[in-house]
Amino acid sequence: GENVEQHPSTLSVQEGDSAVIKCTYSDSASNYFPWYKQELGKRPQLIIDIRSNVGEKKDQRIAVTLNKTAKHFSLHITETQPEDSAVYFCAASSNYQLIWGAGTKLIIKP
Amino acid sequence: DTGVSQDPRHKITKRGQNVTFRCDPISEHNRLYWYRQTLGQGPEFLTYFQNEAQLEKSRLLSDRFSAERPKGSFSTLEIQRTEQGDSAMYLCASSSREYNEQFFGPGTRLTVL
Numbered sequence: 001g002e003n004v005e006q007h008p009s010t011l012s013v014q015e016g017d018s019a020v021i022k023c024t025y026s027d028s029a030s031n032y033f034p035w036y037k038q039e040l041g042k043r044p045q046l047i048i049d050i051r052s053n054v055g056e057k058k059d060q061r062i063a064v065t066l067n068k069t070a071k072h073f074s075l076h077i078t079e080t081q082p083e084d085s086a087v088y089f090c091a092a093s094s095n096y097q098l099i100w101g102a103g104t105k106l107i108i109k110p
Numbered sequence: 111d112t113g114v115s116q117d118p119r120h121k122i123t124k125r126g127q128n129v130t131f132r133c134d135p136i137s138e139h140n141r142l143y144w145y146r147q148t149l150g151q152g153p154e155f156l157t158y159f160q161n162e163a164q165l166e167k168s169r170l171l172s173d174r175f176s177a178e179r180p181k182g183s184f185s186t187l188e189i190q191r192t193e194q195g196d197s198a199m200y201l202c203a204s205s206s207r208e209y210n211e212q213f214f215g216p217g218t219r220l221t222v223l
Contacts, residue, residue, distance in 0.1 A: 032210045043201065043214040044153065089152050093210055096141060097166070100152040 002027040004092050006101030014109050019080055021104045023090035024072040030092040030099075033066060033073045038103075039086045047088075048075070080108050112136060114215035116202050122221045123192055130188045131218045135204030142185050143212060144177055145201040153201055159185060160207075192222045 003026045013019045023033075034049035050057045050064045050073065057064050061080075066073040073092075077084055085108045091098040115134045123129050135142050140161050145153035156175065158166045161182040174192075179185040189196055199219050203212040 034211065043216050046211055046213065049211060096158060096160070096205075096210070097155060098210075098212060103150075103152050 002030075002092075002094075002099045004090060004099045004101045006090050006104055008104060009102065010105045010107070012107040012109060013080055015080055015082065017080055019075075019077045019084070019106055021075045021088055021090070021106070022072060023074070023092070023101050024070075025092040025099070026071070027092065027094055027099070028071065029094040030071075032093040033064070034091050034093075034098070035062075035064060035075050036089045036091070037086045038089065044089060077106075080106075082108050082110065084108050114202055114204050114213055116200075116215040116218050118218055119216060120219045120221075122223065124223050125194060126191055128188065128190045129192055129220065130186055131200055131202075131220075132184060132186050133202030133204075133215055134184045135202070136213060137183075139204035139206050139213075140182065141205045141207065142179055143203045143205075144185070144187050145203065147199045147201055147217070148197075156187075189220075192220075194222050196220060197222045 006023045031052040036044035037047045038044045048062050048064050050066050061078045063076045087103045087105050089103050090101040117132045142159040144156040147153045156168050157177050159179040162179050174190045177187045199217045201217045202215045205212045
């Protein structure tokens with residue numbers, strides 16, 4: 001069935017450095033790829049998304065890249081700050097349903 | 111507040127009791143989703159509505175779980191004869207027909223004693 005793999009499961013970076021989280025998907029019909037940030041005890045929040053007709057999208061310090069041929073997409077966070085500490089989830093969709101990755105716990109070291 | 115709302119935010123119940131949760135989606139959204147999330151895991155899809163029609167239900171959902179969206183606006187999720195394994199955060203999300211973006215409510219945290 002449809003599957004999304006996400007790596008790494010935990011990522012620790014120094015404040016100010018960049019963080020990269022990678023996801024691969026199995027369904028070649030997937031055409032929508034959102035990223036969610038979830039802080040402890042709070043709801044998942046959509047931070048950026050990309051559709052299959054675009055290779056890259058940027059919003060201030062965050063960017064997402066998509067390689068449809070390889071079926072993988074990545075989240076890039078530059079100049080990381082303490083408030084970026086959270087669990088990040090990728091997802092892929094070909095219709096109404098999101099297939100979720102297992103999440104990456106991002107730790108920003110001061 | 112024009113976001114997704116859920117009620118109650120917390121529910122503690124004894125094993126064997128029935129519980130019901132409510133979700134109010136963003137008003138112009140016709141799609142509504144229920145998820146379950148346990149600590150350290152991603153959201154697990156439970157069921158999906160388009161307007162008042164329940165179009166998909168996860169195979170993981172036992173017959174103790176039922177959801178409704180009678181007028182295509184708010185939705186309820188009922189769990190009958192609760193078990194300790196039902197303890198989790200129950201999240202609701204909504205999206206519009208045109209766009210896939212799903213926006214989540216704050217969740218209902220269920221604890222079954």
